[in-house]
Amino acid sequence: MGLNSDPSSTSKAPQDVVSTESDDQILVDACRAGDRRAFRILMERYQRRIYAVAYGYLRNREDALDVVQECFIKVHQHLDGFRGGSSFYTWLYRVVANRCIDHIRRNRRRRGVEYRDDLRHDSPTAMDAEADRRIIHAGNPAALLQRKEILGAVQECLVHLSENHRNIIVMRELEGMSYEEMAEAMQCAKGTIMSRLFHARKNLQKLLAERLDLDADAEDAAPETSSPASSNAKASPTSSSTKAVTP
């Protein structure tokens, strides 16, 4: 399919310039003009990312896929509501998150142990420091996630968080929302958001530390089953902040 990248040919209809490499705004304009192909390109560009966000909230593949389907329809119907003030994917992520939150409210059920949101975590205690050490020394995250048991452990830990804690982790780590955006979404003060995020992370880190430690012990006990990645993994604390999922 030809891509007309000539900026001077502005007289062409939107469908003549649409391709998989077109900018989001060009695709949005083409969608508004009724170009079905542009809509499909735009959604396919983000479908796995929005699925990841939905899965982060719902922790269930089929539920997350249902939400993705609902979002495609909703986005198509409300594309005129995208004013262009933020990036398209930011707007899209919010649509997904809102659908997930509605889904959770409709199907609310308790999963695992509910941690209290107001757990106090003072300045680094021995337990917190130990949890940090275990997490860091478990190895490179990318390598860790190649192992099914680690992937399973991370999934379990997220499921065991309270709904509020899991939601705020998803908003921050998967959606990349700022504190102000989260405060607006959760309709609370920025200070509350920071406190909630702090506790959510501490709880998650404790859960991860326990599971990673257990898995490390299990691996030590059965060295013949260890994967090459884990045997090469060495504690290498990262020094730079990792960005949240962004396109």
Added chain:
Amino acid sequence: MNELDAKLMAYFDGELDPDERVEFERQLADDPVLRQQLASLDTTRALVVGEAQREADDVPAARFEQIWDRVEDELYAPPKAGAAPVRPGFLVRLPRLWPTMMAAAAAAVIALVVWPRDGFDESGTASKPAVAVAPTAAPAPGSSVTPGSAERADDVVLPDPAPTETETESGVDIERIDFAGRSGRIAHIDDARGTTTVIWIEEDPQPVDSERSL
């Protein structure tokens, strides 16, 4: 959460302003415990993000195709079969009704009593046809109806109206008509393209005195 925890978290999340950031990085350089906490936050985030990405990558492409099929059905499906189409208004339907009207007019002509000729002006001031006429089928002005003309079914001549009452209001002619067993008053409006639009104003309550079509 103490102040240092809050600052660490804000630094990690990119929420500090530039000056605060520079100051915190100085503090970070001097504090190994702080650096360990930062590294733990980094690893935790990488695990959460990585897990979500792995899960997203695991969904087969065919599954997304299924979703697309359903979305496209929802968004672009044609109207359901059997649903009554929205009928356009009479004026819009009029040109399409023309063949039907022609046939009805032909049948009416066969059985029609000669139009009353009182007030009919044959001086050459032709009365306009009583119903909408396609430009190619315009009857000859001033032509009158005779029973014999009905034999030529393929060359329909419409009955001339009996202009017992003729009013013109802003280019709209209102006339009496006796057509296909109904009589009443109509308005017809001619446009620049030669198309005449006809509107029934009122129908006579008394029985029509013309014979119905056979």
